[in-house]
Amino acid sequence: MNESEIIKQIKSGNEKAFDELFNSYKNIALRTAYLITGNLCTAEDAVQETFIQCYFNINSLKNSQSFKPWFYKILTRTSWSCAKKDKKVTPVENIYERFDAQSIDKSIKDYLKNEEYEIIYSEIEKLDIKLKTTVILFYFNDLSIKEISKTLGCIEGTVKSRLHRARAILKESLINFYDIGGGSKNETIRI
Amino acid sequence: MKQSEYEKIDKKIKKALHSKTDNVFASDDMLEEIKEKIYLKNSNYGGFNMKKKIIAVSAICVLCFATLTCIAASSRVDRWVSHSYHTDDINEFPSEAQIEKEAGFCPKYVKNLSDKYSFDKVSFAESTGEDASGEKVVETKEVIFRYADKNGNKNNSISLFCNNIDKAYTESFDSDKYEKSEYNAIELNYSWSLMKCFPPDCEEKNIENMLTDEEKKLKDEGRLDISYGTKEIETDKLQSLIWYDGNVQYNILAFNTDLDKEEMINMAKTVIDA
Numbered sequence: 189m190n191e192s193e194i195i196k197q198i199k200s201g202n203e204k205a206f207d208e209l210f211n212s213y214k215n216i217a218l219r220t221a222y223l224i225t226g227n228l229c230t231a232e233d234a235v236q237e238t239f240i241q242c243y244f245n246i247n248s249l250k251n252s253q254s255f256k257p258w259f260y261k262i263l264t265r266t267s268w269s270c271a272k273k274d275k276k277v278t279p280v281e282n283i284y285e286r287f288d289a290q291s292i293d294k295s296i297k298d299y300l301k302n303e304e305y306e307i308i309y310s311e312i313e314k315l316d317i318k319l320k321t322t323v324i325l326f327y328f329n330d331l332s333i334k335e336i337s338k339t340l341g342c343i344e345g346t347v348k349s350r351l352h353r354a355r356a357i358l359k360e361s362l363i364n365f366y367d368i369g370g371g372s373k374n375e376t377i378r379i
Numbered sequence: 380m381k382q383s384e385y386e387k388i389d390k391k392i393k394k395a396l397h398s399k400t401d402n403v404f405a406s407d408d409m410l411e412e413i414k415e416k417i418y419l420k421n422s423n424y425g426g427f428n429m430k431k432k433i434i435a436v437s438a439i440c441v442l443c444f445a446t447l448t449c450i451a452a453s454s455r456v457d458r459w460v461s462h463s464y465h466t467d468d469i470n471e472f473p474s475e476a477q478i479e480k481e482a483g484f485c486p487k488y489v490k491n492l493s494d495k496y497s498f499d500k501v502s503f504a505e506s507t508g509e510d511a512s513g514e515k516v517v518e519t520k521e522v523i524f525r526y527a528d529k530n531g532n533k534n535n536s537i538s539l540f541c542n543n544i545d546k547a548y549t550e551s552f553d554s555d556k557y558e559k560s561e562y563n564a565i566e567l568n569y570s571w572s573l574m575k576c577f578p579p580d581c582e583e584k585n586i587e588n589m590l591t592d593e594e595k596k597l598k599d600e601g602r603l604d605i606s607y608g609t610k611e612i613e614t615d616k617l618q619s620l621i622w623y624d625g626n627v628q629y630n631i632l633a634f635n636t637d638l639d640k641e642e643m644i645n646m647a648k649t650v651i652d653a
Contacts, residue, residue, distance in 0.1 A: 207410060210410050210413070211410075214405035214409065214410070215403070215404055215405050217405075218403055218404070218405045219400035219403050222400060222403050223396060223399065223400060228403070231403075232405075232406070232409065235405070235409070236409065236412060236413050236416065239413050240413060240416055240417055243413075243417055244417075269605070269606075302398070304391065304395075305391070305394060305395035305398045305399070306395075308391055308392055308395035309395045309396065309398075309399050312392070312395070312396070323392065323396075324396065327389065327392045327393045327396055328393070328396040328397065328400075354392075355385065355388050355389075355392075358388060358391075358392060359384070359388055362388070362391070
């Protein structure tokens, strides 16, 4: 069954179709909520609440093909709400501790690459929640500018502007990272 | 920035986000938990508008568990996971032996909670308190009695939650949110809150502007919860009366009823005297 067919089946009360929808979205939804909230327990609560809202409100979705932005709209709002309630928007892991523990068997190249990713992630974590969510939806969920604008309820220009700002901030942090000796001269040029 | 620089940074951002979540997977029982919550919401409030029901009952569950969240001897309970056993619902007024058999304990209960509310059905649930790492700290059994409006108004129903939880795991009810009274040396803790539900399209920043000053004050006091999911803006009222008696925590929950505090206290007295 394709997604539109699954949605139609759920609307007609087919429980197996709901299971199928859940299985299609469960991991991506949890990962998205985790990136937004920074806490796995909070993310699990947000995902559960999102699927429950989907179940009860699916009939309000007029166009089955618009499911993806509709779903992410509920997920992002629920994640924001849960994060605000729990006040746990800080990352759950100490990135350097995790890095030390995992790096023993890695080559220097992998080590630096991972460190670079952690630097980028920690900078994403510092972004304002709407800017951060825009980045996550674009880079992690592969939503188009148009889909993000529908999801977040803003115009496409705002999405583009947020992405531009985010790129600039992240570029700056990477330049600083290499300036303080985190990578080779060659890497600096390649940014 | 040049196009190639954009592409390189885009690629790095994408990889950074994916590497952060590579090991994050939904648990095997998440779907089951979702279905149980959906079932519970359906069965608790069958006559309600489905759009608002989800929000209302979510808040009720949060309130219920919030009353149980505490610090135990050495382990902190960070969250509660509840499983209802809907196959065991009993629709006839049960004997104590039936309750004991299903739940492993027998709380005090009555057929008529007041002149207006009589027994509808009883269901059973099990809750697990977990610490921050997801390790089980404590398990409790719960008996949930539903009382229906004798006049057949399905929008009016009351639930009596009876949980055999050690008092060490219950909250102190010191917050200003609780109005205290006493009956037969038992402390009764009354509280109320509102739930305002907005359509999913509402912008969060606009919602703040849509609240009255009084509602903003209630939100700051923790008496107003904001949710999304209804077609139109709707506000619901939740009342709760909690007490602890004989190793059982009792909680009378009333959703959108016209009851006042004294009427709920009289219901509690009826149960305590049973």
